[in-house]
Amino acid sequence: MKVLCFWYATEDEINYIKKAMPPGTEVVAPKGDYLSRFDCAYSDVKHLVVDADAIIALSVPQGALELAKKLKVFSWMHSGVDDLRQMGVLSLFRERGVKLANIRGANAVAVAEQAMMFVLALAKKTLFKHQALQERNKPFPLYADEYRSAMLHGRTMGIIGLGNIGSRVAKHAKGFDMHVLGVRRNKGKPVENVDSVHGLDELHSVLAKCDYVVLATPNTTETYQFFGAAEIAAMKRGSFLVNVSRGNLTQEKPLYEALKSGHLRGFAADVWWSYGFGSAFPAGSGSRLKVHMLPNVIGSDDQAANADDVLERNIEWGTQNLAEFAAGKPLTREVNLDLGY
Template identity: 60%
Template sequence: MAKGTADVVQRRLVLKKAIEMKVLCLWHATQQEVGKIRAAMPAGTEVVVPAETDYLSRYETTYDDLEPHARDADAFIGWTIPAGILEVAERLKILSWLHVGVDDLRQIGAFTLLAQRGAKLANIAGANAIAIAEQGMMLMLALAKNAVVKHQMAVEGRSSFPVWGDENRSAMLQGRTVGVIGVGSIGGRVAKYAKAFDMNVLGVRRNKEHSAEGVDKMYGPDELHAVLAQCGYVVVATPNTKDTTGFFGKAELASMKQGSFLINVGRAATIQEKPLYDALTSGHLRGFGTDVWWRYEFGRTFPIGWGSRLDIQRLPNVICSAREAHNADDVLERSIEWGIDNLVEFAEGQPLKRAVSLEAGY
């Protein structure tokens, strides 16, 4: 068979496979959202949504909502997965996860199940990178400029005295050094934004041979302590994997400059809470900013729950938000668009640009 003919046959096989796909939306998708999926996918693709119910959040569904469609679905797309749904989805070939982080999936055993089925996993890596990087810069500036304290002083009609006293003076970004730990889609943008403030930017990533715009010098993980010792600001932007969970602890905090600032826009579990609390209350760190918080789970911790068990958020040198960085203009629309792209790539037999390695965990 000639190569051209073989290519045509292969393309027809791919399209036949795509036409037979059934896509299940794991949320109460609007007709407009469903229409976008249908318009992007090959003709004949079936797109189904859970039956309308009296839901609390349209992004959440129950087992009963999804079970009738899940058993013969070829593809899932959504933000949440009720317990038991993956187990009954015996025909599942791809999960398009509308989050960047996938550690929740790993914790519920989804990686193992998907691997056993030979199914693919793709996320929306980078979809919220701009919003989160902007939040990181906001936290950095708010810490440096003592924004919350000075806002409250203005509300109360007070002014700084003595002028230029250590307790009220703002820090500067211009000419200072920031270390970006994890130079991916988020960390890379933080580096670019920091250069706009005339900062010296040092990066740390797994492969230091891969340069990035805005990074003056790249280092490997084995050089982390040497980088920390040079920085007035440190931004942690790593995912939570088996290699990064708790990697930033007592030794790393001790390596940081006295009076430096730490910002976390990655995952809370990468920074150990007790050493961080000690560094903040001892005065070793001048301040900490974060949008991400620890999650303590039954079977691993007691008590369970979200947040800081040491009330780090109440410390006077901490500025924070509660998992709100992604809650910004454009992010929802981009998340769905990129999630659809995953399905289209799979249906057409293309490599998945945002494939998640079930072995590596990201």
Template identity: 60%
Template structure:
């Protein structure tokens, strides 16, 4: 068996993989100079993947699937799989697993940081204090902090991340409302669970809304003008899932008009079918959402935290162990659903 790594794996990482996999498994990775060791080009990867039985990695270079003659399995080192050509994989009978849950604690902590920073006007008050300015007058709109205590949090997507956000919100005595595809599946720390049909009623009750759901054909830009209008004007929206869950223009209009109190995101839009076309979060918001005074931003940094890299490798390797061992692959994804 042959496993191809789609990143410039270190000797220690290769040894970890080889030790976990059946004896004799050939584990290969690109070598030589690189721009970032967590990626590789088609030229780096072509000779490695052509006869590989499985791929593990953070990227899938263009054309890799088409030239793979024996490929049966991909262990993709992300929670989301929307970058992959799912229809092609399904046609070729290639199974895919992700590493959902590996970065969930880090992303949940980032979510709480966003909630607190928005509520407490952290950046504004830091900048004022560092410039020697007094906050004046007190208890007025614009200088008065919001509270988490006793407020309602709506979590859209109560999976690995959303459930951990709910748990942490309970430490602030918040009421937690969850929205998920299967509303009958109860989750600890969520007071009430709802289906997507009840979304607007949940938004109307929520002081904070967290997006923690996968990006699929059904959820792309689902959060638009009607969803924003269903929210309280005093509410905050936090997105730690995928930027394109949210329609950019109505969000921008709501933030500059005061219809929405604030927004925070670790994830931003990409513009595949645009002029100019971009990918992932390289240009942030074309409308400048990230520059608004009531917005907090980071660029895909929630998972850039202690413990995550090691956990990524462990989860990704476990996928391979289960697949080659003929076991149920716990993190296998549905190519039809996209998660």
């Protein structure tokens, strides 16, 4: 069996994967000059991919998978597969019978911590008060609406999506004595630390009760831009919205208008928008309405998973996918190619 790494893997990383696989497994990685070692150039993998049985990847060079005629399993070291869908990879795998597995949950700890950082930073006006300190401009008068922090204690948080990230956010919220409401497809399944679980048909009634709303649902054909004007209007006036899932869950224009009008007190996101033609627009250059420039918005531009322990866990779980396949076991984290998760 030949395993190909779609990044400029170190010798230690290659040896880690090889040790986890059956004896005789060949593990290879591209070599060449690079700006980021976690991407790889088509020219550096085209000669390696033609006879690869398995690929473990952090990115996909355009055109490379078309050459992988022997490919049987692809281990994607991310949770979401929307990038693969946009590249036509899911349909290619369906045609060729390739199994796809991801590492959903590998970055859940880091992303859930980021979500709570956002909740606290918005509530406590962290950036505003830090800037006031730097300028030696103490907010006055005391307790004025525009200067007063919000509280978490006794408030209600709504979490849309109760997977690995959402359920961990709920656990953190309980540490702040919050009331937690959850929305998920399967509302009949209880979730620890969630006071009540609701279906998507109850979304608006849940939003009306929440002081904080966290989006943690995967980006699928069902959830693409599902959070729009009606959902924002259903939220409490003065509530906060946090998105740590995918930028395209939310519709940008009604969000911008709600933040400008004060209907929403604040918005935070680790994710931003892409506009349907394959190019992701980072904050600062692509958001059409410059949501990230509003004074009641904070963001981290896809940096939540850039944290201690995450890379090591990504490789560990990505390798587990390949080891399960090689042993003939069901893939614990197999992606349904039709559903996209």
